[in-house]
Each structure stands twice: as structure tokens, then as C-alpha cells.
Amino acid sequence: MYDISDIKEKAGxxxxxxxxxxxxxxxxEGPATIRMETKDLTVKYGEVTGVRxxxxxxYNQKATALIGPSGCGKSTFxxxxxxxxxxxxxxxxxxxxxxxxxxxxxxxxxxxVIRRKxxxxxxxxxxxxxxxxxxxxxxxxxxxxxxxxxxxNEVCERALRQAALWDEVKDRLSSAGGSIxxxxxxxLSIARALAIDPEVILMDEPTSSLDPLSSSKxxxxxxELKEKYAIVIVTHxxxxxxxxxxxxxxxxxxxxxxxxxxxxxxxxxxxxxxxEYLTGKFG
Amino acid sequence: xxxxxxxxxxxxxxxxxxxxxxxILWQLRELDNLFSSEDLTVNQALMDKIRExxxxxxxxxxxxxxxxxxVVCLHKPVASELRxxxxxxxxxxxxxxxxxxxxxxxxxISEIKDQPxxxxxxxxxxxxxxxxxxxxxxxxxSFVNRDIDNAIWTLKNDxxxxxxxxxxxxxxxxxxxxxxxxxQTMSNFIYLKTLFSAIERIADxxxxxxxxxxxxxKGQDVRHSSLSDLESxxxxxxxxxxx
Numbered sequence: 001m002y003d004i005s006d007i008k009e010k011a012g013x014x015x016x017x018x019x020x021x022x023x024x025x026x027x028x029e030g031p032a033t034i035r036m037e038t039k040d041l042t043v044k045y046g047e048v049t050g051v052r053x054x055x056x057x058x059y060n061q062k063a064t065a066l067i068g069p070s071g072c073g074k075s076t077f078x079x080x081x082x083x084x085x086x087x088x089x090x091x092x093x094x095x096x097x098x099x100x101x102x103x104x105x106x107x108x109x110x111x112x113v114i115r116r117k118x119x120x121x122x123x124x125x126x127x128x129x130x131x132x133x134x135x136x137x138x139x140x141x142x143x144x145x146x147x148x149x150x151x152x153n154e155v156c157e158r159a160l161r162q163a164a165l166w167d168e169v170k171d172r173l174s175s176a177g178g179s180i181x182x183x184x185x186x187x188l189s190i191a192r193a194l195a196i197d198p199e200v201i202l203m204d205e206p207t208s209s210l211d212p213l214s215s216s217k218x219x220x221x222x223x224e225l226k227e228k229y230a231i232v233i234v235t236h237x238x239x240x241x242x243x244x245x246x247x248x249x250x251x252x253x254x255x256x257x258x259x260x261x262x263x264x265x266x267x268x269x270x271x272x273x274x275x276e277y278l279t280g281k282f283g
Numbered sequence: 284x285x286x287x288x289x290x291x292x293x294x295x296x297x298x299x300x301x302x303x304x305x306x307i308l309w310q311l312r313e314l315d316n317l318f319s320s321e322d323l324t325v326n327q328a329l330m331d332k333i334r335e336x337x338x339x340x341x342x343x344x345x346x347x348x349x350x351x352x353x354v355v356c357l358h359k360p361v362a363s364e365l366r367x368x369x370x371x372x373x374x375x376x377x378x379x380x381x382x383x384x385x386x387x388x389x390x391x392i393s394e395i396k397d398q399p400x401x402x403x404x405x406x407x408x409x410x411x412x413x414x415x416x417x418x419x420x421x422x423x424x425s426f427v428n429r430d431i432d433n434a435i436w437t438l439k440n441d442x443x444x445x446x447x448x449x450x451x452x453x454x455x456x457x458x459x460x461x462x463x464x465x466x467q468t469m470s471n472f473i474y475l476k477t478l479f480s481a482i483e484r485i486a487d488x489x490x491x492x493x494x495x496x497x498x499x500x501k502g503q504d505v506r507h508s509s510l511s512d513l514e515s516x517x518x519x520x521x522x523x524x525x526x
Contacts, residue, residue, distance in 0.1 A: 239359050266361045268502025278362040280286045 050076035065245035069283030119193030125185030129178030183214025418489035
């Protein structure tokens with residue numbers, strides 16, 4: 001029997017050069033603890049400001065939805081949470097993004113480690129199309145040098161089960177990742193993110209390219225996953241935000257207008273802008 | 284386009300609630316007129332009109348309920364729009380119940396209009412009815428005009444009507460002490476008690492409407508709250524936002 005902490009140990013899983021508390025330990029702390037937090041986070045692309053002075057908590061074992069009209073900065077904010085802007089040439093980040101109290105933008109922090117702790121699921125399913133389903137799931141583990149077959153088998157099954165895909169693909173793990181349906185491919189992408197045992201899962205419009213049935217499966221999955229992980233989801237579908245999230249943040253013109261419990265924000269928003277956006281007056 | 288459809292659908296519900304409210308207020312005015320008249324006679328034409336209005340009120344309740352379900356399913360309203368149509372739905376249910384009570388009162392008066400007990404207590408009934416009718420009117424106005432003061436006034440008067448009801452029952456018992464020996468006197472007592480209870484019930488429904496209106500205006504569910512808790516919590520929230 002292998003423990004996932006073995007994987008982290010083998011991969012030298014550290015932030016700020018010190019051993020972090022394992023995700024499994026943190027998850028027993030209770031439902032309303034802060035897992036991530038941004039403080040005055042600003043992202044600029046050259047002269048253009050994507051998001052400005054965003055301070056927002058991401059609670060453990062809760063789903064946080066980011067909503068707002070196109071161009072409001074919600075995806076920019078999401079990508080800043082796992083340092084994806086590092087690859088954007090003219091992107092400048094200021095402020096802090098804390099994971100378990102430690103700034104992920106600290107110079108000593110390895111962004112690859114961060115992206116393993118903070119997984120991302122994109123709008124379109126992103127399986128490696130010619131790679132087998134099995135290889136897709138364990139790709140992240142192999143990247144960090146894990147070769148133990150038993151461990152890979154075990155992690156693959158667990159991740160596929162967590163992604164509610166195991167029963168559908170268990171007899172064809174060697175089939176190509178691109179051979180399954182779009183909904184299954186998205187769940188495969190989620191399984192790949194889960195395989196490296198992240199602490200936070202970021203989802204950028206994960207169901208926008210899926211049919212209603214596949215979308216509904218992903219939503220059910222989010223409900224199950226948030227029992228273990230902190231989830232941040234960007235969605236244009238407000239009903240989806242209302243269904244799956246515990247907290248909702250409304251962004252407008254790069255600023256955070258309102259953040260609060262989802263049921264409260266959707267029934268009795270505090271700010272007029274939120275009210276107008278939710279009721280379709282703009283956006 | 285979708286927004287226009289949603290707005291139109293919500294507006295239709297509001298229009299229906301307004302029309303339903305008008306019917307109830309008309310019924311209550313007729314009741315008020317009756318107690319201001321000399322002999323408490325409910326003529327057949329009036330009774331027919333009340334019965335017909337009652338049917339229309341019932342139909343509005345069903346219509347509003349169906350429209351509410353349709354808006355929720357098709358347009359998935361949120362924020363103030365959601366609160367607005369939930370309040371409309373709650374109003375329709377409470378207004379329909381007021382209609383039932385008004386109809387009941389008219390029938391009772393038709394039955395016992397010549398009984399000395401009714402004549403003896405006409406002034407008290409009229410007083411209680413005036414307060415209840417005002418409560419209904421102000422609770423509806425609180426929703427229509429987004430005026431929370433009218434809702435609070437209504438809530439404050441619920442206890443007043445309850446108190447009058449309690450005192451009136453005691454007064455009737457005291458007045459008829461030693462006389463409840465025959466079935467006719469007993470029957471009249473029950474009719475009279477039912478009449479007071481119906482008026483008290485109208486005040487209760489007005490209170491429900493006022494609570495629904497506060498939910499619409501403040502997003503706060505104040506059902507089963509004490510009046511003092513309610514006032515302090517509403518103060519905390521500041522003035523009503525014009526949403």
C-alpha cells in the first residue's frame with residue numbers, strides 16, 4: 001500500500017525551501033479554514049491592468065465561483081493563482097498569493113511545484129490525444145520521475161474513480177485519450193489533475209464545451225471533490241455558480257465588486273452592480 | 284430578447300397580483316360599508332358579486348402560481364427578481380386566504396344579522412375590522428410602493444388585533460353567561476366567535492404579506508421574529524436600497 005505522501009517526498013515537495021504541511025493533514029482542519037488567499041493582487045499586461053488590488057480568500061473544502069462579464073478579469077485572476085502568468089512575456093504581478101500562508105510568488109518557490117499543488121482544469125478538455133488513458137492520468141507523476149508501476153497503477157485507478165470515470169474506462173485504459181467522448185475527456189483532464197494530489201483545483205469554465213449531461217456529471221464531481229479539495233471555478237453560467245459553489249466572487253472591470261456566501265449573493269446582493277449583473281441588466 | 288421575455292413574464296405576475304389585490308380591497312371595502320349600514324343586510328346582488336369575486340381571486344391564485352413556476356423554470360431569476368416573484372407568490376396565497384375569510388364573514392352575517400348578540404357587538408366588530416382592513420391595505424402598499432414603514436406598521440398591529448379578539452371572546456362569554464342553555468344561543472355564540480376569528484385571521488394574513496414584503500425589500504426572512512429583534516435588525520441594515 002502506497003501513501004500519496006510518498007509521491008510528494010520523492011518529488012521534493014517544498015515551498016520556500018521548507019517542508020510544507022501535507023495536504024491530507026490540512027484537510028482535517030475543518031470546513032471553513034482558508035487554504036489560499038490573495039492580498040492586493042494586481043496583474044498587468046504591459047500598460048493594461050487585468051485585475052486590480054484583489055484580496056480574496058479561498059476556503060478549504062469549499063467551492064468558490066468567480067463570475068462577471070467577459071473581460072472582467074476572472075480568468076486572469078484564476079491563472080494568477082497557480083503562476084500561469086509566468087509564461088506571459090509582459091505580465092507583471094504585484095501583491096501576494098498565499099497558499100497555506102506562504103507566498104507562491106516568493107523567488108525561492110518553484111512554479112512547477114506550485115502547479116502540482118494547485119491543479120488547473122481548462123475550458124476545453126486537454127488530454128494528450130494519442131497517449132493512452134492510463135498514460136494521460138499518470139503523465140504528471142512521470143514528469144516528476146515516478147516510475148514505480150504499482151504506484152502508478154494505484155494512483156491511476158484512484159484518480160479515475162475520483163473523477164467518476166473509472167467504471168467507464170477501466171476496461172480500455174490503453175485506448176487513446178482522444179478516443180473517448182468530450183465529457184469523458186474533461187473528466188480525464190480532471191483525473192490527471194487529481195493524480196498529482198493537488199491541494200487546490202482551479203477550473204476555468206470546465207463545462208462550457210460540454211453537453212448538458214456531461215456538464216451535470218462534472219458538477220456532481222465538483223460536489224464530491226470539494227469534500228477534499230479547495231476549488232475555484234470560473235463560470236459564465238450563473239446557475240452553475242449558484243449550484244456548485246459555497247462562495248461567489250463578482251468581478252467587474254478588473255475589480256472585485258462583491259464576495260460572499262453564494263446563497264446570499266444570489267438572493268440578496270449588497271452592491272447595485274452585482275444586482276444589475278445577476279438580473280441581466282448588463283454583461 | 285431573453286431579458287425582455289423575463290421582464291415581461293415578471294411584469295405579468297406583478298399585474299396579476301395588483302389586480303388580485305384590488306379585488307380583495309374591494310371586498311374589504313364592501314365589508315366595511317356593510318358594518319357602516321343601518322341593518323347589516325347582505326342583499327342577494329352583493330352576495331352574488333362577493334361569490335363571483337371570490338372565484339376570480341381563486342383563479343388568480345392558481346394563475347400566479349403557474350406563472351411563478353414558469354418564470355423559475357424558464358428564466359431562473361436571481362437577486363431582487365427572485366425575491367420579487369417569491370413575494371408575489373406568497374402574496375397570492377395570503378390574499379386568497381383573506382378572500383376566503385371575507386366570504387365566510389359575509390355568510391355568517393347573512394345567517395345571524397338579526398341576532399341581538401351581533402347587533403350588540405357591531406361597533407366592536409367594525410373597529411376590529413377597520414384595523415384589519417388597514418393592515419391588509421398597508422401590507423400590500425408596502426410591497427407595491429417599496430415602503431417598509433407600512434410593513435412594520437402592519438406587524439405592530441397584529442398584536443393589537445389579537446388582543447381585541449381575545450377581549451371580545453371574553454366579553455361575549457361574559458355577556459351571555461347563564462344564557463347558553465338552548466342550541467340557538469350556543470349556535471349564535473359559535474357564529475360570533477367564528478366571525479371574530481375570521482377578522483383576526485385576516486390580520487394574520489396581512490402580517491404574512493408584510494413579512495413577505497420585508498423579505499422583498501431587505502432580503503431578510505423575519506417570520507417568527509419578535510418585533511423588537513426585527514426593528515433592531517432592520518435598523519442595522521440601513522435604509523431600503525432602491526433595487
